[in-house]
Each structure stands twice: as structure tokens, then as C-alpha cells.
Amino acid sequence: MALTHAQLRRRRRVWSYLVLSGLAVFFLFPLVFMLVSSLKPDGQILSDTSSWRAFLPVGHISLDNYSGVFGRVPVGRFLFNSILVTVLIVGLGLVVNSMAGFALSRLRWRGRGLVLSLVIATLIVPFETIAVPMVYWVAHLPTLVLQGGALKYDIGWLDSYKVQIIPFVANAFSIFLFAQYFSTIPTSLDEAARIDGAGWFTIYRRIVVPLSGPAFATVSILTFLPAWNQYLWPSMVVQDEKLRPVMVGMQYFFQDTTAWGEVMAYASMITIPVLVVFLAFQRAFVSSVAASGVKG
Structure with missing residues (x-):
């Protein structure tokens, strides 16, 4: 018996959902393992890795690893540093990069194409x-x-917050993304605003920015992730423990003997903010990607 078009479409949809659900479960395995292992003692973590028990909260379950994390490292201070640095990088980056993208996409000036090419070239x-x-x-x-x-004059930015923030405010990919998204907004809006006496900054603030929510959300996510995950740069320029971010704190668990349960607990604690940010902006992120694919 031949299937109708509606039945074929329904069957394809069911298979698509099954495949996507399977992929989601597959990619969730590391997160599940991390969260479950954070509740187990070290010996049980190692013994459970050879079976499905590694992904199940069975055996001796407790919050001892989390209390051990607070006893080993100043988690609160590290979290504060990372939140402060990340928020400032994202906030300042949205302003600086969006204004640069606006200038490269909406204004007409000599050498604009060359400057945009040089910005893109820095990505390599x-x-x-x-x-x-x-x-x-x-x-x-x-x-x-x-x-x-x-206030006194001094030399050197080492061991400070600004050395972790200022070098990463301007971002070539963010500028390029803003420029591409702004170019999809009709220029007739600019012309109408100019006739009414609006300046370029007013056009940017009152017309372009309100219409670019998905682009701002996408840049926020793409800026937040590397800012939160910084390890190499803070390790090189920050020696004061009071200024270190959370990722540098991970090395505290690998000094004498590795406490795998505490490692998993600490990793879970610093992963939660990333998941919260992504879940909060995922709708706008998908919308921006879809819009870029259609209009760009």
C-alpha cells in the first residue's frame, strides 16, 4: 500500500527526531560523566569507567568532592575574577565591535574595503x-x-584586571559578523533618518542596534566562551592568586596527587555558567545563524 505525501513527511520527521535525539544523547555523555563522577570518590570513579556505571549515580554518592574543592582553592575569588573579566570583555566588545562593524558596513569612506580585508586577515x-x-x-x-x-605613574600591566580585559575587547570575527549582519538592514532607513536630521551615531543607536538583537546575542555567546575559558594568557601575565580566573585554578588539582572527584566537581562548577548563558541566548543564536545563512 502506497503511503501518502503526508505520511511520508511524518515518517521522515519521526526519523529526523530519532537521529537528532541520538546525537544529543551521544554529545551529552561527557557532561553526564562529569556530573555523576563529581559525586563519587576517586576509587569508585576509576572502577566504574569500564561499565555503564560511570554514567549512573550509583554507589557511594555524596557532595564531599564539592566541599573538598572549596578547601583546596579559593573558588569564590576565582569565580568573581572570571565573571568580572568575562562581563567586561563581552560588554565592551559589543560596543566597540558593533561600532566598528557599523562603520565598515553603513558608512562610505575611502579604504573601507581594505580595512575590512585587513581585519579578516588577522583571523588566520x-x-x-x-x-x-x-x-x-x-x-x-x-x-x-x-x-x-x-595616583602615581608606573610601568607595566602585569598582575592586573586590565591586562586580562583590554587586549581582547576588539575582536576581528565579531567585527566581521556585525558588518555582515548590518549590511542586511535596508540603507533606506539611514537615508530617511538623515533627512530627519539624525546623525550617524543616532542611526546606529536608534535604528541599527534595535534591529540587530540576534547578532548581538551571537557575538555575546562567541565572546563569552573564549573569555571564560582563558588559560594560556592569564597563566603568562597573572601571578597574583587574587587575580586568577577559574581555568587557571584547574592546575591546583594536579600538583601532588590528582583528586579526580574534586577535578570533576570543579569542572562542573565552572561549566554551569556556560550552559546557563547558552540556554539563555540559544533562540537568538539560532535566529542569527539562520538569518545570516539566508541574507548573507
Whole structure:
């Protein structure tokens, strides 16, 4: 008996859901293993890795690993540092990169295409190749420090919040994404606003930004992830424990003997903010990707 078009479409949809559900379960395995292992003692974690018990909360389950994390590292301080650095990088980056993208996509000026090409070209340069020269430069940059209630001139940004924030505010990929998204907004809106006497900053603030919510959400996610996961750069420029972010704190668990349960507990604690941010912005993220695919 031949199937109708509606039945074939329903069957394809069912198979699509089954395949996507299977892929989702497959990619969730590491997260499930991490969360479950954070509740088990080290010996049980190692013994359970040879069976499905590794993904099940069975055996001796407790929160001892989480209390052990707070006893081994200053988790609260590390979380505060990472949240502060990440929020400032994302917030300042949205302003700086969106304004740069606006200038490259909406304004007409000589050399605009060359500047955009140079911005895109920087994407092929790995950060590791410029990390050492950057350390040299930030170590010799002038700064103002507060000493004895007065501001004094000093040299060097090492061991500070600004050395973890300022070098990562401007981002080539974010500028490119904003420029591409802004170019899909009709320029007739700019012309109408200019006739009414609006300046370019007013057009940016009152017309382009309100119409670009998906782009801002996407850039927020793509900026948040590397900012939160920074390890190499803070390890090179921050020696003061009071200024270290959460990822640098991971090395505290591999000094003498590895406490795998505490490692999993700490990893779970620093992964939760990433999941919360993604879940909060996933609708706008998907919308932006879809819009870029159709309009770009």
C-alpha cells in the first residue's frame, strides 16, 4: 500500500527526531560523566569507567568532592575574577565591535574595503604566535596606580584586571559578523533618518542596534566562551592568586596527587555558567545563524 505525501513527511520527521535525539544523547555523555563522577570518590570513579556505571549515580554518592574543592582553592575569588573579566570583555566588545562593524558596513569612506580585508586577515594569525610579543608590550605599557591615596605613574600591566580585559575587547570575527549582519538592514532607513536630521551615531543607536538583537546575542555567546575559558594568557601575565580566573585554578588539582572527584566537581562548577548563558541566548543564536545563512 502506497503511503501518502503526508505520511511520508511524518515518517521522515519521526526519523529526523530519532537521529537528532541520538546525537544529543551521544554529545551529552561527557557532561553526564562529569556530573555523576563529581559525586563519587576517586576509587569508585576509576572502577566504574569500564561499565555503564560511570554514567549512573550509583554507589557511594555524596557532595564531599564539592566541599573538598572549596578547601583546596579559593573558588569564590576565582569565580568573581572570571565573571568580572568575562562581563567586561563581552560588554565592551559589543560596543566597540558593533561600532566598528557599523562603520565598515553603513558608512562610505575611502579604504573601507581594505580595512575590512585587513581585519579578516588577522583571523588566520594564531594567538599563540603573538602571545609572547604581547607579554613584552603589556609589561612596558604605562599605567596609573593608587598608592597612599594618590595616583602615581608606573610601568607595566602585569598582575592586573586590565591586562586580562583590554587586549581582547576588539575582536576581528565579531567585527566581521556585525558588518555582515548590518549590511542586511535596508540603507533606506539611514537615508530617511538623515533627512530627519539624525546623525550617524543616532542611526546606529536608534535604528541599527534595535534591529540587530540576534547578532548581538551571537557575538555575546562567541565572546563569552573564549573569555571564560582563558588559560594560556592569564597563566603568562597573572601571578597574583587574587587575580586568577577559574581555568587557571584547574592546575591546583594536579600538583601532588590528582583528586579526580574534586577535578570533576570543579569542572562542573565552572561549566554551569556556560550552559546557563547558552540556554539563555540559544533562540537568538539560532535566529542569527539562520538569518545570516539566508541574507548573507
